[in-house]
Amino acid sequence: MSITANLKSIQTTIPENVTLVAVSKTKPISDLEEAYYAGQRVFGENKIQEMTQKWEEMPKDIQWHMIGHVQRNKVKYMAAYVSLIHGVDSLKLLKEINKQAKKKKRIISCLLQVHIAEEESKFGFDETELFDLIKNPEFLQLENVQIKGLMGMATFTKDMNQVRKEFISLKKQYDRLKTVLEGIEILSMGMSGDYKIAIEEGSTMVRIGSSIFGARNYS
Numbered sequence: 666m667s668i669t670a671n672l673k674s675i676q677t678t679i680p681e682n683v684t685l686v687a688v689s690k691t692k693p694i695s696d697l698e699e700a701y702y703a704g705q706r707v708f709g710e711n712k713i714q715e716m717t718q719k720w721e722e723m724p725k726d727i728q729w730h731m732i733g734h735v736q737r738n739k740v741k742y743m744a745a746y747v748s749l750i751h752g753v754d755s756l757k758l759l760k761e762i763n764k765q766a767k768k769k770k771r772i773i774s775c776l777l778q779v780h781i782a783e784e785e786s787k788f789g790f791d792e793t794e795l796f797d798l799i800k801n802p803e804f805l806q807l808e809n810v811q812i813k814g815l816m817g818m819a820t821f822t823k824d825m826n827q828v829r830k831e832f833i834s835l836k837k838q839y840d841r842l843k844t845v846l847e848g849i850e851i852l853s854m855g856m857s858g859d860y861k862i863a864i865e866e867g868s869t870m871v872r873i874g875s876s877i878f879g880a881r882n883y884s
């Protein structure tokens with residue numbers, strides 16, 4: 666199937682209140698252009714350099730989401746244009762985003778990444794760290810970042826009960842966060858393999874790559 670056909674068919678399975686982020690990492694500009702001409706305006710990338718190159722080449726009405734792990738020394742390269750940073754996993758990183766946003770006279774929207782998977786390797790806060798962070802005076806001082814919600818990645822497993830359990834846990838933390846912070850409206854969970862479950866469990870934003878663009882080739 667073509668990128669256009671894939672997009673259209675995914676679109677029909679996603680409710681109106683759920684935002685589709687087209688994850689275009691590793692894919693050539695021509696693929697992004699096809700998605701753009703099919704109406705897609707939100708793209709997700711996981712490397713700042715690659716995203717910046719694509720931002721330079723693509724139309725300017727695209728919203729660029731950084732979905733990968735962010736190195737602090739690279740925040741400056743996306744500060745002028747990034748529309749949402751999904752993977753914020755430390756106060757140190759948040760302070761750097763704030764600093765670079767201030768230089769550009771912007772307020773940058775961010776999601777806090779929560780560790781819900783069983784794998785050790787995935788980044789993010791646990792629930793205690795999350796609620797400690799938002800009480801931290803240093804956090805409360807940051808004026809050029811806006812926390813919009815949470816992001817999480819489920820365990821890479823065929824056990825969909827496990828995946829569902831993790832999404833339910835993230836949704837609970839999201840609902841709790843809503844009661845203590847203003848402006849919480851985005852719950853980023855769900856990828857190609859599990860986005861339908863994520864939506865059932867309350868996702869408002871899905872990040873879908875391979876089901877739109879085909880498998881990635883890292884060689």
Ligand SMILES: *Cc1c(COP(=O)(O)O)cnc(C)c1O
Nearest residue numbers: 688711732856857872873874875
């Ligand atoms: C690559 C990636 C995705 C998309 O994965 P697919 O399985 O191709 O849909 C979603 N979220 C993050 C954080 C990713 O790195």
